[in-house]
Amino acid sequence: MEDGVTATQVVFWILAVVMLVSAIGVVTAGNIVYAALFFIAALAGVAGIYLILTVEFLALVQLLVYGSAVVILILFALMLTRARERPQALFGRSRPIGIAASLGLLAALIGGIVATTWTTPATSSAIQPVGLQTIGDAIFTIWIVPFIIVGVLLSIALDGAIMLASPDEDDN
Amino acid sequence: MPPLDHILIVNAVLFAIGVMGVLTRRNAVLILLSVELMLNAVSLNMVAFAVYGHVDFGNITGIVFAFFIIVIAAAEVALALGIVVRTFRNRATANVDEVNLLKW
Numbered sequence: 001m002e003d004g005v006t007a008t009q010v011v012f013w014i015l016a017v018v019m020l021v022s023a024i025g026v027v028t029a030g031n032i033v034y035a036a037l038f039f040i041a042a043l044a045g046v047a048g049i050y051l052i053l054t055v056e057f058l059a060l061v062q063l064l065v066y067g068s069a070v071v072i073l074i075l076f077a078l079m080l081t082r083a084r085e086r087p088q089a090l091f092g093r094s095r096p097i098g099i100a101a102s103l104g105l106l107a108a109l110i111g112g113i114v115a116t117t118w119t120t121p122a123t124s125s126a127i128q129p130v131g132l133q134t135i136g137d138a139i140f141t142i143w144i145v146p147f148i149i150v151g152v153l154l155s156i157a158l159d160g161a162i163m164l165a166s167p168d169e170d171d172n
Numbered sequence: 173m174p175p176l177d178h179i180l181i182v183n184a185v186l187f188a189i190g191v192m193g194v195l196t197r198r199n200a201v202l203i204l205l206s207v208e209l210m211l212n213a214v215s216l217n218m219v220a221f222a223v224y225g226h227v228d229f230g231n232i233t234g235i236v237f238a239f240f241i242i243v244i245a246a247a248e249v250a251l252a253l254g255i256v257v258r259t260f261r262n263r264a265t266a267n268v269d270e271v272n273l274l275k276w
Contacts, residue, residue, distance in 0.1 A: 012174040016182045023186055023209050027193030032202060039205050042186075046212045049182075052173070053223045058238055065242050070208070070249050077201050077253040081266035091196050092269055098195025106188035113180045119228075127173050128227050135235055143236050150243050157247035164254035167261075 012052050019045025030090060032078050036071065043067050054129035179220045187213035198267040200256045208245060215241040 022045060025038030043066045050059035092098075139147055186209060193206025215238035222234025260266050263273070 006173075009174045009178075012178070020182065020185055020189065023189040026202075026205055026209060027189055027196065032199060035202055035205060039208070042209060043212070046216055049179070049216060050219060053179075053219055055219055055223065055235055055238075058219060058235065058242075061239065061242055065246055066208070066212075070246060073249055073253055074201060074205065077256055080257055081201065081260040090198060090202070092198045095196045099192055101195055102188045102192035105191055106184060109184035109188065110181055113177055113184060116177075118176050127224060130223060130226060130232055130235060134232060135239075138232050138236050139239065146240065150240055154243055154247045157251050161250040161254035164251070165257045 008052060012049065015045050015048040015052070019049070032082075032090070033075070036075055036078060039074070040067060040071055043071070054127075055135075057132050057135050176220060176224050180217065183213045183217045183220070186210075186216070198269055200259070200266050200268050200271075201253070203268065204249065204252050204256075208249070211241055211245050 019042050022038045022041035026035050026042060029035040029038055043062065047059040047062040047067070050056075050062060190206045190208075190210035190213060193209065194203055197203050197206065218234035218241075219238045220234075222232045222238075225234075226232045256266055259271055263271055265271065
């Protein structure tokens with residue numbers, strides 16, 4: 001199956017196009033709520049590519065954490081900080097410079113990728129799927145200390161977020 | 173499976189789109205969304221390297237890194253949105269170019 005275009009590749013390119021078009025929607029949409037909705041589509045595309053790469057666990061975590069929790073937080077923040085008085089310019093004055101800089105970065109990245117010889121398995125059938133048990137073994141044996149540290153970091157960060165967003169007692 | 177360099181090129185495009193959003197948007201929440209796009213591109217890259225290399229190299233560190241990136245991103249979003257809500261309460265704006273209290 002290494003010759004020609006396989007069904008997996010077709011699905012990959014469909015997902016990639018959906019993901020990239022949604023990402024362009026995120027950075028160019030004129031309405032900030034539309035930008036958040038495009039962001040959900042882009043995240044779903046990323047989860048689909050995780051599925052194609054045989055990492056179902058990450059696809060699930062992506063949909064649960066990003067697709068629901070983070071997006072809901074962002075929608076709340078958008079609604080809480082909606083400026084009421086005047087329609088606002090959504091783009092800064094340096095927009096042409098930003099577009100040019102990102103296109104330059106894209107050219108540099110693609111040039112580097114094309115110029116490199118990747119030592120991947122010659123045939124796609126040599127790629128083994130990564131099972132959930134393998135990931136669990138890695139996280140809970142080799143990476144157990146970083147895992148605990150990142151859990152502590154997450155709870156400290158969430159406490160800090162609550163403290164930042166809660167009103168002062170002497171405000172009212 | 174698509175070839176590795178196709179995945180890398182798609183991720184490079186996604187990363188560049190995120191950079192464009194960070195450099196052109198004014199609203200702090202939309203800048204945060206663009207940063208999330210860049211984070212997703214990077215973790216997708218790491219997963220691609222891990223999946224294509226774990227037979228030869230015998231480890232899946234890239235996948236574990238992607239998992240940690242998702243956790244860190246959740247913490248970062250919560251903190252950043254707390255700061256944005258706080259700034260909006262004090263300065264009545266969520267645009268990064270109008271928050272110039274510390275600008276000399």
